[in-house]
Amino acid sequence: MSGPGAQGVPGPRGTGPDAVGSDAAEPDAAGRDEAGPQDGGGVGAGRRDRKARRTREAMAAAALRLTLAHGFAALAVEDVTDAADVSRRTFSRHFGSREDAVLDCLRADFARINEALAARPAAESPVAAYRAAVAAWLHDPDPEHPAWHRRPGMRDLFVLIDEEPALTAAFRRISVAEEERSIRLVAARLGLHPETDLRPAVAVGLGVAALHAATRTWVRDPAGDLPTLLDRAFDLAAAEPPS
Numbered sequence: 510m511s512g513p514g515a516q517g518v519p520g521p522r523g524t525g526p527d528a529v530g531s532d533a534a535e536p537d538a539a540g541r542d543e544a545g546p547q548d549g550g551g552v553g554a555g556r557r558d559r560k561a562r563r564t565r566e567a568m569a570a571a572a573l574r575l576t577l578a579h580g581f582a583a584l585a586v587e588d589v590t591d592a593a594d595v596s597r598r599t600f601s602r603h604f605g606s607r608e609d610a611v612l613d614c615l616r617a618d619f620a621r622i623n624e625a626l627a628a629r630p631a632a633e634s635p636v637a638a639y640r641a642a643v644a645a646w647l648h649d650p651d652p653e654h655p656a657w658h659r660r661p662g663m664r665d666l667f668v669l670i671d672e673e674p675a676l677t678a679a680f681r682r683i684s685v686a687e688e689e690r691s692i693r694l695v696a697a698r699l700g701l702h703p704e705t706d707l708r709p710a711v712a713v714g715l716g717v718a719a720l721h722a723a724t725r726t727w728v729r730d731p732a733g734d735l736p737t738l739l740d741r742a743f744d745l746a747a748a749e750p751p752s
Contacts, residue, residue, distance in 0.1 A: 619687035639716030
């Protein structure tokens with residue numbers, strides 16, 4: 510399946526699991542992308558963090574671009590590392606699998622929603638806070654991290670997640686991990702225990718259900734507008750279930 514932005518993408522090296530190889534760290538023969546001398550904290554640490562983040566984003570972008578252009582079965586780790594100009598060891602330091610790299614943009618989006626949730630006023634109800642956090646992510650003007658409806662290839666990616674079992678499982682794992690973080694954030698807001706009190710999990714579950722329901726409809730309806738669908742989904746979550 511081809512996706513937007515797939516032009517000029519290098520072809521795959523191989524297909525199937527054998528194209529992936531071991532995820533164990535390998536020597537970096539070329540010496541590419543390795544950090545320089547380890548300086549102390551402060552400015553040096555911040556610089557290394559920014560470099561690591563840029564490297565991770567470059568690998569994730571390459572993995573997604575290659576998958577949309579050639580399909581997930583054809584994706585080889587070596588294609589990703591070549592496209593991002595990094596070593597196999599660097600890939601293994603950031604990602605445990607091909608699917609983790611392909612879906613890293615979604616993990617980052619869920620993390621941004623949680624960052625916005627953590628910043629919401631304490632007086633807001635949990636569901637209202639989650640809705641506002643999703644809206645903050647949805648309308649964030651940052652051109653480097655646009656929401657799904659403003660990012661080429663996202664509909665195709667969600668279709669692939671439905672079709673490819675490995676991507677389905679990885680997406681589920683990523684979603685659950687970020688949902689757990691949301692629950693802990695809401696529990697802290699309410700002064701409740703995240704493991705033994707139902708209220709944080711129920712509140713977050715409503716918000717997550719609205720997000721996933723709106724996204725599902727947006728992916729399947731080419732005329733759908735994601736912001737409108739999200740508003741409708743959150744309205745339904747706040748109302749009585751339809752009879």
